[in-house]
Amino acid sequence: MSELNEEHRPRKSAVQVDTSMSKTLHHGLAVLELLTSYPHGLSVTDIADGIGVHRTVAHRLIRTLEAHHLCRKDSFKRVTLGAGLVTLAEPVExxxxxxxxxxxxxxxxxxxxxxxxxxxxxxxxxxxxxxxxxxxxxxxxxxxxxxxxxxxxxxxxxxxxxxxxxxxxxxxxxxxxxxxxxxxxxxxxxxxxxxxxxxxxxxxxxxxxxxxxxxxxxxxxxxxxxxxxxxxxxxxxxxx
Structure with a gap:
């Protein structure tokens, strides 16, 4: 059963992708933004639905983010934010x-x-x-x-x-x-x-x-x- 429902669905990013931007990077960042609203994690299918891409695309995005320690999968294959984000965020303000x-x-x-x-x-x-x-x-x-x-x-x-x-x-x-x-x-x-x-x-x-x-x-x-x-x-x- 999908964890994404209308009552708790996070507000979509206001960023509009144009030809001068990387669509792949945009989708990767959208995955991270989505996961901030679901601290207990989401399935790959839910992430694909949440950012509006095919499940195969979502899987590749998640694998790349995992490699950079920005997200991780638990034993139930649910995806959550990774500890690498702490390192990135530390210098901010x-x-x-x-x-x-x-x-x-x-x-x-x-x-x-x-x-x-x-x-x-x-x-x-x-x-x-x-x-x-x-x-x-x-x-x-x-x-x-x-x-x-x-x-x-x-x-x-x-x-x-x-x-x-x-x-x-x-x-x-x-x-x-x-x-x-x-x-x-x-x-x-x-x-x-x-x-x-x-x-x-x-x-x-x-x-x-x-x-x-x-x-x-x-x-x-x-x-x-x-x-x-x-x-x-x-x-x-x-x-x-």
């Missing part, structure tokens, strides 16, 4: 991640919320670079690093947009975030979850990033906003 971790841990424990570091992936998307869960909260929001979301939905993306000059037709929430110093959204990415994020000061252009929390609804939103802003400023000062 290493200073930012190293400095951010203790700040995120302190923020998560102080607020009882899941804290996250999000970077701008492109003009239209943001990606979660680091996610830290609170150690003492009985219930908390859970999601994985690497998750990609639209930049114009959710507090992380809106806080990044709010750090840029105003543009015509922007959402009211962006204007409010610019005036308040942090963005706040309610149930935009995950139902019943409040998101509060502030941009990390001092970063520009493609390096824009935000720090924030995701928490089930609370009555003390202003206090949480102040905690997030203080944490973002602290991280920004350490990056100078």
């Amino acid at each position: 290493q200073d930012l991640r190293t400095l951010a971790r203790p700040i995120l841990e302190a923020l998560a424990d102080a607020t009882g919320a899941t804290a996250h570091l999000v970077v701008r992936e492109s003009e239209s998307e943001v990606r979660a670079l680091m996610v830290v869960e609170p150690r003492s909260a009985k219930v908390h929001v859970a999601f994985h690093p690497g998750q990609v979301d639209p930049i114009n939905r959710g507090s992380a993306g809106l806080s990044i947009l709010a750090s840029l000059p105003p543009v015509g037709g922007e959402r009211e929430e962006i204007t409010a975030a610019r005036a308040r110093g942090y963005a706040m959204t309610d149930g935009e990415l995950i139902p019943s979850v409040l998101g509060i994020s502030a941009v990390i000061p001092g970063r520009r252009g493609d390096a824009l990033a935000s720090l924030g929390i995701s928490v089930f609804d609370t009555d003390d939103r202003d206090a949480l906003g102040a905690e997030v802003v203080a944490a973002a400023r602290n991280l920004g000062s350490m990056l100078r």
Whole structure:
């Protein structure tokens, strides 16, 4: 039985392949992107269906990725991500991640919320670079690093947009975030979850990033906003 179903099917890559690009490499990267949504692995057939290629093509892609330790097969022939990805990812924003971790841990424990570091992936998307869960909260929001979301939905993306000059037709929430110093959204990415994020000061252009929390609804939103802003400023000062 296929593990891919409409309810849990991951969003397809927004990358459009053109004649200047390698279609084979595109499909290989699509395999890795697909597997991020299935930590327990997928069959070769499911991977072929997921990226829209013949099973033989999927098999060749997987064998190549296995050779580079970017994916692996278990004893049940299910394909999962490989440890080689850790080596590739290690240099990415290493200073930012190293400095951010203790700040995120302190923020998560102080607020009882899941804290996250999000970077701008492109003009239209943001990606979660680091996610830290609170150690003492009985219930908390859970999601994985690497998750990609639209930049114009959710507090992380809106806080990044709010750090840029105003543009015509922007959402009211962006204007409010610019005036308040942090963005706040309610149930935009995950139902019943409040998101509060502030941009990390001092970063520009493609390096824009935000720090924030995701928490089930609370009555003390202003206090949480102040905690997030203080944490973002602290991280920004350490990056100078």
